[in-house]
Amino acid sequence: MSKSLLELTPVQTIACCAPLAKEPLSAEVAGRIAPLLKALADPVRLRLLSMVASHGDGEACVCDLNDAFDLSQPTISHHLKVLHDSGLLDREKRGVWVYYRVNPQALSDLGALIGGVAG
Amino acid sequence: MSKSLLELTPVQTIACCAPLAKEPLSAEVAGRIAPLLKALADPVRLRLLSMVASHGDGEACVCDLNDAFDLSQPTISHHLKVLHDSGLLDREKRGVWVYYRVNPQALSDLGALIGGVAG
DNA sequence: CCAAGACATCGAGGGATGTCAATATCGATA
DNA sequence: TATCGATATTGACATCCCTCGATGTCTTGG
Secondary structure, three states: OOOOHHHOOHHHHHHHOOOOOOOOOOHHHHHHHHHHHHHHOOHHHHHHHHHHHOOOOOEEEHHHHHHOOOOOHHHHHHHHHHHHHHOOEEEEEEOOEEEEEEOHHHHHHHHHHHHOOOO | OOOOHHHOOHHHHHHHOOOOOOOOOOHHHHHHHHHHHHHHOOHHHHHHHHHHHOOOOOEEEHHHHHHOOOOOHHHHHHHHHHHHHHOOEEEEEEOOEEEEEEOHHHHHHHHHHHHOOOO
16 A cells, blocks of 8 residues: 555545455555445435436436435435535536536445455 | 335345446335445444454454454444344354354345446 | 526534443353 | 353433525526
8 A cells, every 4th residue: 555545535445455355444444435335325315326327328417316305405415415525426517507427436346345346 | 026125124125126326226225225334334343344254264253353443342242233133244142152244145235236236 | 787596505403323331141160 | 059251231422414494606697
């Protein structure tokens, strides 16, 4: 490890390490991965991420996402921010509308970390 | 879906559905998967699971796990219970000692759900 | 410049969560 | 049976998190 973990975003961290079941996670790495899983560990955010990830264009407008839930607009905005801050979603503003798209590498790396597939 | 989701444990649920990025998760399924991710989304539990999963015999004694953390015994016991209740860890008592072992199918299914590998 | 719409931020309230000390439970052993 | 050691449970506390209403920011259109 040539660079300190402190210089990496949560998403970058998960690309650095062996699957969960191969060798014990260090406290430092575990402390970096947990926030990423926390970002995923909410039913609304799971659905948001899934809706964005499975959307035809690979991106989804906030205006569409808002309508899919029986929650206030600030609440959806908050969940999208959590996913964005963790590095799982990218954000782009075009005119009045904001579009989110997934970071496919992050999802695949996280899946490999948990599932044990070689990274 | 022939059986109601209510009849399945969290771990059984994740084997039933397409990857996150393939189609939008239903509210019902998302509500089932989130607790599983919540169980994983803690640095101590991540390390516990990793320690158990990567242990030589495929199982680990609580007595060993306790010593690996600077936390009280009830706290470790609590985290192990969360992992056990979610279905990620199996529990077996032999004499005075308790051994935990991972549910490999659960880990692999969860990884596939996130990473997008065909389930 | 002003109004309207899309989205983000702020602040607060109620519930969930991590941690500990104290205590209970269970099996082994004297 | 009495005791000891390993693990689980309970109860309490501090903190975090989800949600909302209110408000702010930015862009477009008039």
